[in-house]
Amino acid sequence: EVSVVLVNYNGAAHLEACVASLLADPDAPAAEILIVDNASGDESPAIAERLESEHPQVRLLRSATNRGYAGGVNVALESARGRFVAVLNVDMEVEPGWLRPLLAELSARPEAAAVCPLMVLKADPGLINAAGQDVHVTGLGFNRLLGEPRAAAGEAPSRVSGLHGGAFVIRREVLDALGGWDESGFLYHEDVQLSWLLQLIGADVRVVPASVVVHDYHLTMHPAKLHLLERNRGAMILSNLSGPALVALAPLLALTEAMMWGYCLVRGPAFLRAKLRSYGWALRHLGRIRERRRFIHGIRTRSDRRILRRLRWSYPWDQFLHLGRER
Numbered sequence: 001e002v003s004v005v006l007v008n009y010n011g012a013a014h015l016e017a018c019v020a021s022l023l024a025d026p027d028a029p030a031a032e033i034l035i036v037d038n039a040s041g042d043e044s045p046a047i048a049e050r051l052e053s054e055h056p057q058v059r060l061l062r063s064a065t066n067r068g069y070a071g072g073v074n075v076a077l078e079s080a081r082g083r084f085v086a087v088l089n090v091d092m093e094v095e096p097g098w099l100r101p102l103l104a105e106l107s108a109r110p111e112a113a114a115v116c117p118l119m120v121l122k123a124d125p126g127l128i129n130a131a132g133q134d135v136h137v138t139g140l141g142f143n144r145l146l147g148e149p150r151a152a153a154g155e156a157p158s159r160v161s162g163l164h165g166g167a168f169v170i171r172r173e174v175l176d177a178l179g180g181w182d183e184s185g186f187l188y189h190e191d192v193q194l195s196w197l198l199q200l201i202g203a204d205v206r207v208v209p210a211s212v213v214v215h216d217y218h219l220t221m222h223p224a225k226l227h228l229l230e231r232n233r234g235a236m237i238l239s240n241l242s243g244p245a246l247v248a249l250a251p252l253l254a255l256t257e258a259m260m261w262g263y264c265l266v267r268g269p270a271f272l273r274a275k276l277r278s279y280g281w282a283l284r285h286l287g288r289i290r291e292r293r294r295f296i297h298g299i300r301t302r303s304d305r306r307i308l309r310r311l312r313w314s315y316p317w318d319q320f321l322h323l324g325r326e327r
Helices: 015-023 044-054 068-077 099-108 172-177 190-200 223-240 243-267 269-284 286-299 304-310 317-325
Strands: 002-008 031-037 058-062 084-089 092-094 112-121 128-130 133-135 141-143 158-160 167-171 204-215
Touching: 002 015, 002 044, 002 068, 015 031, 015 044, 015 084, 015 092, 031 044, 031 068, 044 058, 068 084, 068 172, 068 190, 084 092, 084 099, 084 172, 099 112, 099 167, 099 204, 112 190, 133 190, 141 190, 167 172, 190 204, 190 223, 190 286, 190 304, 223 243, 223 269, 223 286, 243 269, 243 304, 243 317, 269 286
Parallel strands: 002 031, 002 084, 031 058, 112 204
Antiparallel strands: 084 167, 092 204, 112 128, 112 167, 133 141, 158 204
8 A cells, every 4th residue: 555665875874763663653544655766875785785685675775876865755656566655764763553543544535645744843743843844935945833842843744845754655556647746856855856746736735743753853954065055946936936926025025045055155256156046046957947947847737826725934943043153
């Protein structure tokens, strides 16, 4: 019924604990666990080989190159047998019974293409890492309810603007219809892009607080990450928004750019160079962006107006301030 996909790149510190938590769940429906190794250079491939030999539901798939997070999931899709695909970071550990509420929500809500569990912090499981994602109208993505008590997520499932790539379940048929997960951005922001794409095709994303996973997470930023986030955000905005929508959002897009440049100025020259390189990358890939616009035009069922109403318009200043103070 479910293919659980773990994309591994040098994840020796976390991989075994993640798989052990999946295998220890007594209530999990029949599921296969696919470990995709993205050409790791540590001992994690050997750990994955041993887990495969010890547990019949575990399979190791190898990628000759590091294809990034979305690319690793696409490797798994080639041989996954499940009707649903559950994607997990290897630094996650699932709580018992995590999968059934997610599948129940998908069964009860045919309009939902993907569902997210409640992610809590390993350092303090009483605090939320993410209850889905807040997708901003300018393409930024933020952990929803980051640092809030678990009770802030409530008990009932609810619609959210975006899925969190660290842990979610999606209908296999939806991924197949989209041609897989767009891996052109290599790493970071791919969950925001997928969330926006699901909105475009008329689907919903929901969070299910009854399903809980624990994440070894700390909010942080470095120049390489900022470069990937910003180049991929720019490409997504140019690909997904119509001309009139880009014009209407121009003031807010300009504000976000100014804020990002201000953040980079605070963080120093390496961040400024990383932001500047994001523009160069977008210019070099204008052909791919135009091709992506044509693809999106062909699958769209919701207007930009309807999509933007479902997204976040305010900025989560607490997360901005945290990253601004980081050194």
